[in-house]
Amino acid sequence: MRLQNKVAIITGAASGMGKAEALRFASEGAKVIVADLNMEGAEAVVAEIKENNGEALAVKVNVTEQADLENMVKAAMDNYGQIDIVINNAGIFDKYTNSLETTEQQWDLIFDINMKAIYKTTNLVLPNMIERGEGTIVNIASIAGLVAQMGGAAYTASKHAVVGYTKHIAAVYGSKGIKINAIAPGTIRTPLTADMLKTRPTNKIPLDRFGNDYEVADLAVFLASDESKFMNGAVVPIDGGYTIV
Numbered sequence: 495m496r497l498q499n500k501v502a503i504i505t506g507a508a509s510g511m512g513k514a515e516a517l518r519f520a521s522e523g524a525k526v527i528v529a530d531l532n533m534e535g536a537e538a539v540v541a542e543i544k545e546n547n548g549e550a551l552a553v554k555v556n557v558t559e560q561a562d563l564e565n566m567v568k569a570a571m572d573n574y575g576q577i578d579i580v581i582n583n584a585g586i587f588d589k590y591t592n593s594l595e596t597t598e599q600q601w602d603l604i605f606d607i608n609m610k611a612i613y614k615t616t617n618l619v620l621p622n623m624i625e626r627g628e629g630t631i632v633n634i635a636s637i638a639g640l641v642a643q644m645g646g647a648a649y650t651a652s653k654h655a656v657v658g659y660t661k662h663i664a665a666v667y668g669s670k671g672i673k674i675n676a677i678a679p680g681t682i683r684t685p686l687t688a689d690m691l692k693t694r695p696t697n698k699i700p701l702d703r704f705g706n707d708y709e710v711a712d713l714a715v716f717l718a719s720d721e722s723k724f725m726n727g728a729v730v731p732i733d734g735g736y737t738i739v
């Protein structure tokens with residue numbers, strides 16, 4: 495098993511890619527903190543993991559709340575004694591809202607969830623990782639963090655910020671034994687995109703299809719495991735080739 499005895503926190507793990515990552519990480523031997531606003535969904539993910547003889551704990555977290563993030567980290571430490579992996583996955587979409595139509599309130603919410611929560615969570619887990627001289631963080635960005643029109647103004651800006659922040663902390667803390675990378679998914683079938691994908695063509699994607707949550711989970715396992723130990727500050731697109739054409 496590729497993540498045997500590792501402890502992983504995954505935010506937004508009640509649904510979509512976060513859920514697929516939680517199930518996959520547990521099947522690779524990780525003990526998983528399934529962190530989400532949606533406690534019913536999180537409990538269902540934990541139940542599925544336990545049915546398959548894995549280990550996981552559901553924690554109710556609004557990633558915009560500092561106290562919730564502190565509780566999430568405490569839950570991992572109290573129950574499992576360490577934190578080896580953090581997958582900053584929770585995120586919301588702005589439905590392609592252009593700048594002129596984006597209210598300041600919408601802008602702040604997108605940034606609070608998609609970006610600021612990653613900075614806050616990172617600052618909570620980094621000191622212990624530095625002390626131990628090991629640990630890995632994977633931030634779920636988007637191809638909207640690489641190109642212009644895969645989201646609206648706030649979403650695109652927030653995901654570009656995730657890419658920049660990932661590179662910054664990878665440069666600063668890489669020498670402490672920690673590796674920090676980002677995944678840039680293209681269009682992936684999840685509850686977030688289910689409605690949009692009913693009418694969207696796939697012909698701009700060289701592989702001519704949308705991605706699946708379990709394919710992103712496979713990449714997350716690789717980036718969280720020692721198999722990627724010379725990768726730091728990488729932003730890895732998983733998009734069927736969308737960003738190369």
Ligand SMILES: NC(=O)c1ccc[n+]([C@@H]2O[C@H](COP(=O)([O-])OP(=O)(O)OC[C@H]3O[C@@H](n4cnc5c(N)ncnc54)[C@H](O)[C@@H]3O)[C@@H](O)[C@H]2O)c1
Binds near residue numbers: 509510683
């Ligand atoms: N689906 C795609 O095509 C796609 C593409 C690129 C990037 N992404 C990114 O991948 C990540 C996961 O997306 P998904 O498609 O699986 O979405 P999803 O909507 O299926 O799941 C997101 C999860 O995050 C949780 N969440 C939302 N706000 C939260 C908050 N404030 N606190 C705690 N949990 C919260 C939700 O409850 C949900 O369980 C997001 O960061 C998204 O921006 C998605």
